[in-house]
Amino acid sequence: MDVNLQPIIDSWPFLAKALGTTLYVSVASMVLGFMIGVAVGVLRTYGGRVLYVLLGFYVDTMRAIPLLVVLVWTFFAFPLLIGRSIDAVTAGIAGLGIHLGAYVAETIRAGLTSVRRNQMQAALALGMSRFQAIRTIILPQALVRMLPALGSLLVIAIKDSAIASVIAVPELLRQTQIVAGKTFRPFELYTAAMLVYFLLCYPVARAVDRLYRRVAHLGSS
């Protein structure tokens, strides 16, 4: 078997740009998912019965439907409903973020309910409103406790961004396919892409572990 790294070297700028897109799409979808997840998690925990059920429907729907289906629907079907097209990157970030948001919401909710009830009472006893208590006392503790889980979700966001290749988002996997198709060197290209993903995901997973050990005591009331 002969290994030829020339295609990778030749397409280096093209692939580097694709890696940039992968990073952009992962981080943007994580940010979107985080915002959705915090809002949904807090509202499901403290928003009363109706919101619990309504938002629970969103969460369980996203847990039930594959990401590929969410992405394909958002990119191909949704524009027909609203009558205008969406570019692939926007659709990709939206689909990834909405899908991820459900998992963030469940994580946040688990974190919020794991903070002892008395912490809320202590905050209320100081005269805080429920909103102030959640924002300054309960949510920060929940986030610290859920740091490992949120870190895993970041790793998942990076890996899942590769699925956006099916709607032609020009991220790393998609552009690797293109180069592999043009040069007929799938082994080198796909292996290199695999290594890059590993180098992205593995350190993040490790870093989150280490970070958590440093701050664990901040979340233990």
Added chain:
Amino acid sequence: MNFQWSIVWESLPRLLDGAWMTVWLTFATMTLAIPGGLVLALMRLSPVTLISASATAFVEFFRATPLILQIYWIYYVLPAYFDVQLSQLGTALAGLACNIAAFNSETFRSGIVSIRRGQWNAGLALGMAPARVFVSIILPQATMRVLPALASTWVSLFKDTSLVSIISVAELSYVSLQIRAETYRILEVLTAMAALYWLMGYPQAKLVDWVHRRFKVAE
């Protein structure tokens, strides 16, 4: 905008065939990935560094790279460079099973490690062989503890089977995308696909919640 939902009824037999393939893939993969995960977990707990390190490398690699890329890799690289010719279905099963086995091995490993050392000692003190202790004492307890994580992995797997559509395995996503391409009824067909996944996945998600409540370890 006019929609033609009748296309969904006309295509329903094909969609259901696809759904059946999705279910089949889920069961077949899990059937391979449970023993696979157990073997990997035991290898990782092995005192022989070579064995534990190679299992660790396998697990970390499959956990830290995208499944969709793993499927491509197996599909394009194995036949071209290693002269291993798998069918599309074989490729799909291999990719899914390796990936899920890696996740299962972490589940099993933490399940086994979570059983207190004293349980080993108690078994050994009764005169059991270590293998006997593992099978009769440790494994049953660990099984109860890993059920929630295993249930979550099950639903992930159910969803992940959609990724093998990229290598033309005729499961629900692939079939739906084919019908879409044939009929151009994009919204109708893709919505029907999402609805079918929802109908299958929603009860599973609820079941997972139940398993989590039922087998929650009190700590």
Added chain:
Amino acid sequence: MNKADPILTFEAVHKRYGSVMALDGVNLSIRRGEVVCLIGPSGSGKSTLLRCANALDVLDSGRIVFEGNEVRSSEATVRHVRRRMGMVFQNFELFPHLTVLRNVTIGPTTVLGMRRAAAEGRAMALLSKVGLSEKAAVYPSALSGGQQQRVAIARALAMEPALMLFDEPTSALDPETIGEVLSVMKVLADEGMTMLVVTHEMDFARRVADHVAVFDKGRVIEEGSPKEVFENAMVPRTRDFLSHLGWHGETTIPTAASTREVS
């Protein structure tokens, strides 16, 4: 307002948890500058009464009036009342993600809208008052139980409350750290702070309280000065309760609880 006016009154307060009558018609009033200790068996409703006072629990019937406002009459009153009452919990409930200093300043900055620098000045003064100014920068997990409870007292005082509620403040502490918390409480009492204290520390109640109320099964079965309650209990249940704790009036054989040094 006259110093002898009641600052807080409970009028026919009822509270039920399922089939349990936690408070069964409690009448009690606390005057400005007074230290009132609530004693009685566990589960007799003392803590529930405290939690109703600042509306952490909702009463079923009756009235609680604080500084002329009926607690629970509106959301705004509840917030106002909580701002004016400090509360110290059995398990401290310090905020683990905040430093000791921030624990003390967070009430003034978020609730009173105080500037951070001014709040920190006030907090440092209070921390040195409870003897913990050198711990300002650490997180609560680095403190002993007694130290955490002293920070919790400083946190409540930072709101400059008109009344302090203490819910079994020493019950979760190791015996060797109880004294440091009680002595801080004693200092507060001597300075004229109005305090409502649920406690099992009979010696503290006897020496510091102006008024003692004995709880049993959701009712105040006896109240009076410490001397009246501890030396001349009229109600047999009070005498039972006291003797269970090893309290036999002045002829008592000293026990760990009754001989603990307070100050």
